Amino acid sequence: MSLLGTWTVSLAATAASAYALDAVAAAAGASLVAVGLLDGVAQEWVMVFLVASYAIWAVGLRTNLRANGALLAATGTSTNVLSKAAFDVTRRRARRGSTARLAAAVAYAGTEVAKETPYYLAAFGAAAATDAITSTDALVFLAGANLAAAGYEYGLGRLTGAFLRHRYASFETDWVPQRYLADYYAAIEPDEIATIAFLVSSLRSAPRDEPVLFFGVGPTMHHVFAAAEIASEIHLGDYLPANLAEIQRWISRAPGAHDWRPFVYYTLQCEGVARPTDDEVAHREDLARRKITQLLQVDAMHARPIDRLYSTVISPYCADSATDNLVTWRRLMRNITGLVGPGGLFITAALHRCSGYTVGGRRFPSANVDESDFEAALRRDFDASIEVCATGQDATHGYGSVVLCQARRHAVT
Ligand SMILES: C[S@@+](CC[C@H](N)C(=O)[O-])C[C@H]1O[C@@H](n2cnc3c(N)ncnc32)[C@H](O)[C@@H]1O
Known part of the structure; x- marks a missing residue:
């Protein structure tokens, strides 16, 4: 694939993946609030649930980061363009391929963390705007979104791994x-x-x-x-x-x-x-x-x-x-x-x-x-x-x- 090709594929994959992740995470967060599973649970315990959901999300993300590094090394493409940019720039400068994969992982994880901001704004904005939504609902929404994001990242990582196995083996x-x-x-x-x-x-x-x-x-x-x-x-x-x-x-x-x-x-x-x-x-x-x-x-x-x-x-x-x-x-x-x-x-x-x-x-x-x-x-x-x-x-x-x-x-x- 040409250089332009790897960027085009990465851009398309980034857009599709971001859209799919947002749809899945937002729907899961809203559903968890709607079913009322945590209604009546004290806010402190909902906070604990939220922290646990971040830990589960990190596990899912780790699977995807590894697969993304292997995808970049094998094809030059990624499901996150910033990760690709970090990989390409670092691989030209650093003498070890592992440094480039680390840079790609940091850029990928950084993007995912930054994408949390709109969720917080939406959840707590809604809680501030209407009495129908409480700050506890906002926390439940975020935890539900995290759990869905964990599943999504894990699934995307496994899918990427399966694609690579089907295509060519990797030196790494x-x-x-x-x-x-x-x-x-x-x-x-x-x-x-x-x-x-x-x-x-x-x-x-x-x-x-x-x-x-x-x-x-x-x-x-x-x-x-x-x-x-x-x-x-x-x-x-x-x-x-x-x-x-x-x-x-x-x-x-x-x-x-x-x-x-x-x-x-x-x-x-x-x-x-x-x-x-x-x-x-x-x-x-x-x-x-x-x-x-x-x-x-x-x-x-x-x-x-x-x-x-x-x-x-x-x-x-x-x-x-x-x-x-x-x-x-x-x-x-x-x-x-x-x-x-x-x-x-x-x-x-x-x-x-x-x-x-x-x-x-x-x-x-x-x-x-x-x-x-x-x-x-x-x-x-x-x-x-x-x-x-x-x-x-x-x-x-x-x-x-x-x-x-x-x-x-x-x-x-
Ligand atoms: C088919 S083997 C050939 C080994 C040996 N030259 C021979 O004739 O048997 C290809 C070699 O290229 C190395 N290789 C793959 N990617 C490389 C890279 N980016 N930089 C340096 N070597 C690389 C692999 O580790 C592997 O040892």
Whole structure:
């Protein structure tokens, strides 16, 4: 969905939701007064009832705030435009996605609290205007409205959650690193046969003895081994702490950490070693372990995800595998390539013309990009070499080819 599209949908959803909530809450408040359930109850106890209704409302609202955060992260839309604005602004500035979700929640809750004012004015205004309505009736009205609002917020949150589950899985709630490793890295599949060979070949022109950044590395190490010899140090960045924790487990040789040795073996073969020995494989693993100096939590939605530039940035299957939206993909690419210094090398890969891939039975989004999208995204600042490689994995993973790209940023003149 385009940026304009996300705002249009959010505006429409905000209007519809505000209208529905007001209708439900006002009707419930008025009904509770009309049925006279609390007639004769002392005002102090009605006050206690009102306070309890706020607590119940907060519980309902919490469900909706969580769902709204997931909706914003997955689609860029919200049922509250102020919440969307807070999310968008904060996500550009803050380095952690959780900060943006917190800002979205504060804006959402703030709007809901502010919307209480007309209810108070209406309830106590009516009590002041006519003897037929007492101040206790006003309190009962407010409590009834709160209870209905609690149900509404809870229902909207559950509905939003169901919509998201039906659509695409979310990295925040559905990504399981171990499932990704089991589904894609139990063996070297055709896409990785092509990608690792491409990576080894592209890195022949990379500057030596400089830090290398892997952006969106996931819980994986299979691309990292190719850079171990040339890099002075290796920095691994990903959005999810759980992915970085899985890498840390491999670094620390924790029991049950993923076995990357077949990938190291293949990397060495791509480098020209016909039959790598166990010692050679172990040596490359150790070299990679020594060169990894930083595990970074990064967010490609941020305009400057890391406060420095690199002469080599490697980001396979990150931007394209993080969104189903072409406009968002361009933005992610802009932010990731922004980390490549003048004259630096950018190496990337993407699923070719694919709208989603499955991890642990859940479908994650893919940006449906092809070679022309890469050309357009990189043309201004890079000299790019792009190829499409058939992998025939339609049946197993939902894509039949991958885009492989290496690009050199123009040097400053
Ligand atoms: C399909 S995985 C690819 C992982 C690895 N590069 C590979 O080739 O297997 C996509 C990765 O993108 C990461 N990701 C999703 N959204 C991101 C964001 N906004 N910023 C940085 N990484 C993100 C996910 O955490 C996940 O590790």
